[in-house]
Amino acid sequence: MSARRDFYEILGVPRNAAQDDIKRAYRHLARQYHPDVNKSPNAEARFKEINEAYQVLNDPQKRANYDRFGRADMGGFGDMGFGGLSDIFEDFFGFGMRPRGPRARAQRGSDLRYDLTLEFEEAVFGCEKEIEVSRLDTCPRCHGTGAEPGTEPIRCPECQGTGQVRHVRQSLFGSFVSMTTCPRCHGEGEVVVTACGECRGDRRVRVTKTLEVTTPAGVDSGVRLRLDGEGEAGLWGGPPGNLYVHLSVKRHRYFKRQDSNIFLELPINIAQAALGDEVEVPTLEGTTTLAIPAGTQTGETFRLKNRGIPHLRGDGRGDQLVTVYVVTPTNLTEEQRELLKRLSKSLGKEVIPQSEKGFLNRIRDALNL
Secondary structure, three states: OOOOOOHHHHHOOOOOOOHHHHHHHHHHHHHHHOOOOOOOOOHHHHHHHHHHHHHHHOOHHHHHHHHHHOOOOOOOOOOOOOHHHHHHHHHHHOOOOOOOOOOOOOEOOOOEEEEEEEOHHHHHHOEEEEEEEEEEEEOOOOOOOOEOOOOOOEEOOOOOOOOEEEEEEEEOOEEEEEEEEOOOOOOOOEEOOOEOOOOOOOOEEEEEEEEEEEEOOOOOOOOEEEEOOOOOOOEOOOOOOOEEEEEEEOOOOOOEEEOOEEEEEEEEEHHHHHHOEEEEEEEOOEEEEEEEOOOOOOOOEEEEOOOOOEOOOOOOEOOEEEEEEEEOOOOOOHHHHHHHHHHHHHHOOOOOOOOOOOHHHHHHHHOOO
16 A cells, blocks of 8 residues: 655645645645646546645644644544535635535425305306415515615625534544534525515515416315415425315205205195195206106105206216105185095094005095095
8 A cells, every 4th residue: 555645745835834835835736636627637636635635734733643643633534524625615716615505495385275165056056256365475576585676695604605504523533523504594505685675585575366266066065176386485496385275165045965966855735745736846047847746745755867966077967856745734724624624524534555545536535526
C-alpha cells in the first residue's frame, strides 16, 4: 500500500504556513481541480485529496494532532464530508457541494368538504347548484412567493439555503454529524425580507369562490361528489387539493325511497275496495291512472314499471310500488248510515268463507244492485 502524501505538500504550503495562506492555497487548487471545471481523468481524485488536506489543516485541533502524530485524531479523520465547504465553492464557482435554493418540498393543498342538501326531486332527476366555498388560494399579488412585488425571498443566512442546520459533535471515535430543520426558515431554505402587502408573507389568501355543482340523476344521501382541484392551493409549486361535496336528500311528502324504487301508500274507501275503481295516483312526473280491482284488500301492492328512480350507474329506472289501505268511513250522513245498516244486516255476523258466496255478491245483494 502506498504511503499517504503529506497534507502540506498536497496544498503546496510550508508547515509553518498561516491559516490564511492555507485557505488561499486551497481555494486556488480547488478552483483548478474541481470535477465540474477540470475534465481530466485524475481531477476528481486530486480534488478529494486537496479537500482532505484542507479539512485537517484548516482545523487548528486536527492540524495540531496531524503535526504531532501524523493524523488528525485517534479515530481517523472523522467527518470528511464537503458540507462545510459550500460557501467557498459558491464564492468562486457559483455552485456548492450542497444543493442550493429552498429545500421545502412541494406541498399539496388541503382537501375541503361541503355539505349540500337537495330536494327529493333534485336528487331524482339531477340538477345544477351554485355553492360558495371559503378556501386558501395562491396570493394574486405575489403569486405565492410571499414577497412584495419587486422584491424576492433571499437565501436563508442560517442554513445557507439548504433548509437544514448541520451539527458536528466530537467524540473519541471521530466526528458525528446530525442534520435538523432550520429554525429560521422552517426548512424552506429562504426567508422573506419584505413581506407581500396582501398575504403578509403567507403566500396564500382566504377567498370565497362561487362554484357550480352538477348532481347526476339518481343520487341519494351519502353520495360524495369530487371536484378536482377546487380545494386549497398548494405551496411551493404543489398541486391544489380537491373539494368533496357530501349530499343529503330531504324526505318527500308522499314517497319513500329504497334503492331505485319508490313506495306510495294510497288510501281508498270501502266501496272502491269492494267494487273496484280507477283512481289518480301521484308519480314523480305527475299523476297516472291506476286500476283497483274489485275485492282489493288492505296491504295489496301494485307495481308501476319504470316510474321509480333513475339508476345512478347504468340505464333504466326503478319502479313505483303503490300499497293500498282501506279507510273506514267516519262522519256518515243518514243515507250512508242506512245503506251500511242494510249491508250489515245482509252480511250477518257469521264469517262465511268466500268460496261459499263472494263478498262482492253480498254487497250487491245488500244494496239491491
